[in-house]
Structure formats: C-alpha cells, structure tokens
Amino acid sequence: MTANELRKLYVSYYKERGHKLAAATSLVPENDASVLYTTAGMQPLVPYLLEKEHPLGKRLVNVQRCVRTGDIEEVGDDYHLTVFEMLGNWSLGDYFKKEAITMSFEFLTEKLNIPVSSLAVTVYKGNDKVPYDAEATQTWLELGLSKEQIFYYGDDENWWGPAGETGPCGPDSEMFYVNDLPDCSEECGPACSCGKYVELGNNVFMAYNKDKDGNLTELKQKNVDVGLGFERLLILANNLQNVYETDLFVPLINKWKK
Structure with missing residues (x-):
C-alpha cells in the first residue's frame, strides 16, 4: 500500500460514514498564538470545538501535516518523526465515545487487517474531578478485546489537551500495536518505552474547557477528536520494520545513495 493509497482509504472510510473532507491547513497556525506550529489536526478546529458552527457540518475528516518537538529525542528510532502526517476525524457535537471507538477499531482491523490480538488500548482511570471512563472500557470489551488488553492510566497518559494553555480537552483512549516482544518488567504496558507497545492513534473525548487558571467546565457540545499516526499505519x-522503509522515504534514500 502506497502512502497515497492509505490517505485515500482513510478519507473514503470516513466519508462513507457521513464525514466531510476538511482542507488541511498551514504548518504555521492562523489566528492562534498559543503555539508556533500546527501540532495536531484539531488546532484549526478549536473555535468549532467550542460550539461555533462549522460550514461543512458536524462530521469532519482530513489529513494534516504537523510539527512536534516535544519528543525530538526519539526521532531516529523506527517510528518517531518531527514532521509527520496525522489522519484525523471529528464529531462536533454529533456522535460520541462508542461510535468513535467503534469506527477507529473497524478501520484498524477491517481496512488494515490488524489482528485484534495484536492490539492494546488505554482508558482514563479518573480522578477527584473527572470519573473513570466506564463507557470506553465497555465499548472495547464489546468489540472483542479482552480485559488483559485494556490498561488504565491517569492524567499523565490519558488526558489530552488543550493544545495551548487553554481550550477544549478531555479524557482519551489510545490504541497500540503490540510487538512480539517479552515484557520488560512486571509493569510493562503501553506507558512503557521498551518498544513492545507502539501507539497507533488516540480517541479524545473533548467534554471540557480549561481556562487560564486551570479550571475545567463541561462543554455543552461534547466533541470527539481522533488522530491516527499515518506513517506508523503505513509501516503496518x-x-x-520502520518508517524509512516506506515510500515516503525510500525514493529519497535511493537518490542520496547515487
């Protein structure tokens, strides 16, 4: 599968499910001084996550180029890049957790043929302000994952956002590919950096807005922000074995060898 074929497969999958294709935006954010570069596909959509009506409707899909330097020390391994593409889809006050998780799962297992047994997921375990995400857990179980494939983490691992200091945010449920490697320890899991678990994507349930003082208020419009790692899915x-073997890099590498 070429890079272009994967992009088309993803967009067509969500268009068949009522999503409209939203144009990708510049790497330099417009009307957003909170970050220097676009770090996620949701950044241009912040006004619409805060209840402004989007001209394309409540279901969107796109492929967005992003820049991230937070994990720059990892660049050079099999999976990490500074500039990368994010496959994104959104529900702006339409469907919520169960529908989003189900579509993510079906795309990975039915369109990319990733075995269910090779997946692991994480779920938000809650805190004194936001409860444990029982709906996400139940949805994953109904889709066929075992209890052993579900891991629970707190704010450090399973709370997303906002992209800047303020804005929409919420608990998430991440999806991982499990490499055929032994556990590095008794605590080995998706939060581990041993290489056994590779993050494929994230289902973010944006139910809150964070203000400048760190306070959370529930959004009237509950949103879903799903981001999948394009290059990692292309590997699978x-x-x-790694991103440099894909057709994104091979032509360049071959040219440099000459």
Whole structure:
C-alpha cells in the first residue's frame, strides 16, 4: 500500500460514514498564538470545538501535516518523526465515545487487517474531578478485546489537551500495536518505552474547557477528536520494520545513495 493509497482509504472510510473532507491547513497556525506550529489536526478546529458552527457540518475528516518537538529525542528510532502526517476525524457535537471507538477499531482491523490480538488500548482511570471512563472500557470489551488488553492510566497518559494553555480537552483512549516482544518488567504496558507497545492513534473525548487558571467546565457540545499516526499505519500496512522503509522515504534514500 502506497502512502497515497492509505490517505485515500482513510478519507473514503470516513466519508462513507457521513464525514466531510476538511482542507488541511498551514504548518504555521492562523489566528492562534498559543503555539508556533500546527501540532495536531484539531488546532484549526478549536473555535468549532467550542460550539461555533462549522460550514461543512458536524462530521469532519482530513489529513494534516504537523510539527512536534516535544519528543525530538526519539526521532531516529523506527517510528518517531518531527514532521509527520496525522489522519484525523471529528464529531462536533454529533456522535460520541462508542461510535468513535467503534469506527477507529473497524478501520484498524477491517481496512488494515490488524489482528485484534495484536492490539492494546488505554482508558482514563479518573480522578477527584473527572470519573473513570466506564463507557470506553465497555465499548472495547464489546468489540472483542479482552480485559488483559485494556490498561488504565491517569492524567499523565490519558488526558489530552488543550493544545495551548487553554481550550477544549478531555479524557482519551489510545490504541497500540503490540510487538512480539517479552515484557520488560512486571509493569510493562503501553506507558512503557521498551518498544513492545507502539501507539497507533488516540480517541479524545473533548467534554471540557480549561481556562487560564486551570479550571475545567463541561462543554455543552461534547466533541470527539481522533488522530491516527499515518506513517506508523503505513509501516503496518506493508509489514515493514520502520518508517524509512516506506515510500515516503525510500525514493529519497535511493537518490542520496547515487
């Protein structure tokens, strides 16, 4: 599967489910001084996550180029890049957790043929302000994951956002590919950096807005922000070992070798 084929497969999958294609935006954010570069596909959509009506409706899909330097020390391994593409889809006050998780799961397992047994997921375990995400857990179980494939973490691992200091945020449920490696310890899991678990994507349930003082208020419009790692899925789709073996890099590498 080529990079272009994967992009088209993803967009068509969500368009078949009522999503409209939203144009990708510049790497330099417009009307957003909270960050220097676009770090996620949801950044241009912040006004619409806060209840402004989007001209394309309540279901969106796109492929957005992003820049991230937070994990720059990892660049050079099999999966991490500073500039990368994010496959994104959104519900702006339409469907919520169960529908989002189900579509993510079906895309990974039915369109990319990733075995269910090779997946692991994480779920928000809650705190004194926001409860444990029972709905996400129940949805994953109904889709066929075992209890052993579900891991629970707190704010450090399973709370997303906001992209800047303020804005929409909420608990998330991340999806991982499990490499055929032994556990590095008794605590080995998706939060571990041993290489056994590779994050494929994240289902973010944006139910809150964070103000400048760190206070959370519930949004009247509950949103879903799903982001999938394009390059990592391209590796899996072609049974490759790293991103540099994909057609995103091979032509350049071959040219440099000459």
